[in-house]
Amino acid sequence: MYSIFSSEIVVRPDDIDMNNHVHYTKYLDYLLAARYEQMERDYKMSMEEFIERDLTWVASTAHIEYKRALKLNDIAVVKTQLESFSGAKCRVNFWIEIKATGKPASSGYVDYTLVSIKSGRPARLTDDIIEKYAI
């Protein structure tokens, strides 16, 4: 079982849609912002370090369940946990909570594939990457 890391994302007015709550695709943007922060702060290997090695992460599957609307003035608490690694892929589970109440807003997972920027092809996870992320 890998560690759960947590980031806080402040809802911005431009995230709100005509239904007066955070637009449904923005939850996946909050997840992305949380992962970037956690890659640097918690895993000690930032997205920039991947890019310097000609690598980037692309989503191959995203699955998200919506439980409670995030609204203006809310702070989203985005928790993520690596579930597994395999070849060029890993699965990240996530949970988004409303900070003020601790109630769940959303949960799901994303499968990421490590890709060579130059070739566009999947790149097997190397041991040193797994060592940093398997915490």
Next chain:
Amino acid sequence: MYSIFSSEIVVRPDDIDMNNHVHYTKYLDYLLAARYEQMERDYKMSMEEFIERDLTWVASTAHIEYKRALKLNDIAVVKTQLESFSGAKCRVNFWIEIKATGKPASSGYVDYTLVSIKSGRPARLTDDIIEKYAI
């Protein structure tokens, strides 16, 4: 088996992210734009008509698989098909193709829940709505 409807969405520069392709959350925005068009043009009951009845559709689950990147100058062909109705819910399957090549860019499904705008609670699909959408 219900009908498959199709809409074309032109990729905009503001949809492109730092990886030089359409940002992963924008695929779900293209789906949304396609559904709005199809609700009015194909099902003959637009989102506005739902809102006039104090109803709106919210996503309760979204599942998306990414197969091929959409890029600047691409036109996305977004095909959708209702799979099932149940209570206040329905499932919509979707496929996004790159117009120039016909190749798949993405596929998945979204579960939508019909909700009363005033109460925020699920609203059972009425017969006249099912009649319009079960085509």
Next chain:
Amino acid sequence: MYSIFSSEIVVRPDDIDMNNHVHYTKYLDYLLAARYEQMERDYKMSMEEFIERDLTWVASTAHIEYKRALKLNDIAVVKTQLESFSGAKCRVNFWIEIKATGKPASSGYVDYTLVSIKSGRPARLTDDIIEKYAI
């Protein structure tokens, strides 16, 4: 001369465009987020309180100069200052700085018009609103 208030906005990955810096329209979204925070925290009359009175603010003019690109991992410091009131309008000057260096990223102004939500027509600023904002 009215007070200058300051808010910090953390750059998110979905703000970055194909040029690898914050997309040019997002600067105006950072300004909007800063104003919402300052309306509540500094002027003690939040956007919600305007909406409860059937009022909202809409931009009638925006003018922005770009000086230095904001990038991923930057924190934007957004300073704003009311310049003047007149009828249903006010002008807000703004300056966006890069927190790490204190260097200017952008500056400009936005003219806002107070509008009745129901009628859609301009609504003259009342004395109690001016009293709260003329600080």
Next chain:
Amino acid sequence: MYSIFSSEIVVRPDDIDMNNHVHYTKYLDYLLAARYEQMERDYKMSMEEFIERDLTWVASTAHIEYKRALKLNDIAVVKTQLESFSGAKCRVNFWIEIKATGKPASSGYVDYTLVSIKSGRPARLTDDIIEKYAI
């Protein structure tokens, strides 16, 4: 006097904000989409061709006036016209109309600076670029 070119942009649901009209920053995204189309279709020198020469255009000033709200189901007609060239800069005037009524939604201008992607420094407009764009 240079030519006026025109592009149509279909409003998408994700462009609509909590005020139930197109978000104020999206007008500048519609302008960007129109310019990209016109660079390729009308000026015969697309953004991709600039990038192949290690060049890109960045906005140095944007000025926009809002006259009438664009709404869901609207099509925006975005007209642009080069006003002047100077060194590494050019000014583009724009007008956004609502297609169904022909009424003005917005107008303004953007000053663009041609920049070397590698150095990040302004790049003087060459004669062959001016020849293509001074039409």
